Amino acid sequence: METGYSEKELIEKDERYVIHGWGYSPIVLVEGKGAIVKDINGREYIDAISMMAGPTSIGNSHPKVVEAVKKQVEKISLTFSGSINIPRVKLSEKLAGITPPKLNKFFFACGGSEAVETALEGAMKITGKNEVISLYNAYHGGTLATLSLGQPCHREGFPTIPGFRQIPSPYCYRCSYGKEYPNCNFECARALEDIIRYGTYNDVAAFVLEPMLGNGGHIIPPDKEYFKIVREICDKYNVLLITDEIQTGFGRTGKMWACEHYDFQPDIMVVGKAMGGGLPISATVFREDILPSDFGKRAWHTFTFSGAPIVCAAASAAIDVVIEEKLPERATEMGDFMMERLKSMQEKHPLIGDVRGRGLFIGVELVKDKKTKEKAVDEAAKVLKKSEEKGVLFGISSSVSVGNVIKIKPPLNITEDIAIKILDLFEKAVSEVEKET
Numbered sequence: 001m002e003t004g005y006s007e008k009e010l011i012e013k014d015e016r017y018v019i020h021g022w023g024y025s026p027i028v029l030v031e032g033k034g035a036i037v038k039d040i041n042g043r044e045y046i047d048a049i050s051m052m053a054g055p056t057s058i059g060n061s062h063p064k065v066v067e068a069v070k071k072q073v074e075k076i077s078l079t080f081s082g083s084i085n086i087p088r089v090k091l092s093e094k095l096a097g098i099t100p101p102k103l104n105k106f107f108f109a110c111g112g113s114e115a116v117e118t119a120l121e122g123a124m125k126i127t128g129k130n131e132v133i134s135l136y137n138a139y140h141g142g143t144l145a146t147l148s149l150g151q152p153c154h155r156e157g158f159p160t161i162p163g164f165r166q167i168p169s170p171y172c173y174r175c176s177y178g179k180e181y182p183n184c185n186f187e188c189a190r191a192l193e194d195i196i197r198y199g200t201y202n203d204v205a206a207f208v209l210e211p212m213l214g215n216g217g218h219i220i221p222p223d224k225e226y227f228k229i230v231r232e233i234c235d236k237y238n239v240l241l242i243t244d245e246i247q248t249g250f251g252r253t254g255k256m257w258a259c260e261h262y263d264f265q266p267d268i269m270v271v272g273k274a275m276g277g278g279l280p281i282s283a284t285v286f287r288e289d290i291l292p293s294d295f296g297k298r299a300w301h302t303f304t305f306s307g308a309p310i311v312c313a314a315a316s317a318a319i320d321v322v323i324e325e326k327l328p329e330r331a332t333e334m335g336d337f338m339m340e341r342l343k344s345m346q347e348k349h350p351l352i353g354d355v356r357g358r359g360l361f362i363g364v365e366l367v368k369d370k371k372t373k374e375k376a377v378d379e380a381a382k383v384l385k386k387s388e389e390k391g392v393l394f395g396i397s398s399s400v401s402v403g404n405v406i407k408i409k410p411p412l413n414i415t416e417d418i419a420i421k422i423l424d425l426f427e428k429a430v431s432e433v434e435k436e437t
Helices: 007-017 063-073 086-096 112-127 187-198 224-236 309-324 327-348 377-390 416-436
Strands: 029-033 036-039 044-047 103-109 131-135 164-167 204-209 240-244 268-271 282-287 352-358 361-366 405-408
Touching: 044 416, 063 309, 086 103, 086 309, 103 112, 112 204, 112 240, 112 268, 112 282, 131 187, 164 187, 187 224, 204 224, 224 240, 309 327, 327 352, 327 361, 327 416, 361 377, 377 405, 377 416, 405 416
Parallel strands: 131 164, 131 204, 204 240, 240 268
Antiparallel strands: 029 036, 036 044, 103 282, 268 282, 352 361, 361 405
């Protein structure tokens, strides 16, 4: 592909001018269609992480999204956020048709961090309270406030926001209480009431959680009882329940929203990543019945590119693809297929300690020893690297806190042939690392 620069020149110029913030790879990607991306040399890779945990969940450069963007940019590319623009109105109506009941008021932003910030500010304004509780192993964004909701390794060197506290996550493979499900009395859920009563100033505005934790290692809560308990505690103490569906929404887990697996109703929901079909857009979704009558009628919060016509048009097209191609159902089908093969790998590979997931939200936890569950952090990094060399791109959990979970999140419309190739290359990488250790 003609770029005007050689690969070497691009790498050198990138090093000279660009600041990276979340890892680094010298791969120069120049083209992508569906689940296949190409580098500057024409080498193909299978995108098994949907370009950073989900933005290309319908595949890269889906024709319907491309066409929607082309049509919109010819009309108007940007309006000031206080005005009404048609794509934003249409997108809001479309979202209201697929979000959980009563969640039908939307504030649009450019990315997940902005959307979570909006949820926090909204919860504080609605309740008049200022403290927030989240989970261990969580990740809710990269701003100073959202970093305070997540893993300490992500905010190293930065202050924690006063009043932001955490409780253990429902990480059954590594229970914080040394118990085993189902004989655990859901201590991790009941910890919410303990911290509200004994660890706060009785000023808690919100409890924020991912229904299934992404960056923290694809942690999957065991059943509905966990969410029933936290919902009851939130109601008891007038705490708003915020669910972060940025990584799990739009069909990723086999349902449109991960919270649907557990039949619980959040007060505020945050969505993004897959929403834009590859373009930057997110939304904070509020339950209409919790909003004060004048909420949004006065200036309270804004972003310059909030709900821009181009990205709203792209998001509408992306949602159409999810619905028309029945991608939640496809995620279930392909997820079951991949999980069965991975479970089989777990039985014969000593490096694979746990396989967990819903739909195409899959985590493979690598361990040095299955009895002690000692984390195989270095080995996981090697598996990631070897997989990349073989032509498949995976994700990995944050090395400082978890670091040993390989994350598998390909586009939801992958074919069975591609899924088999992903699994074959993964197993080869695991086998090679096992032989080296």
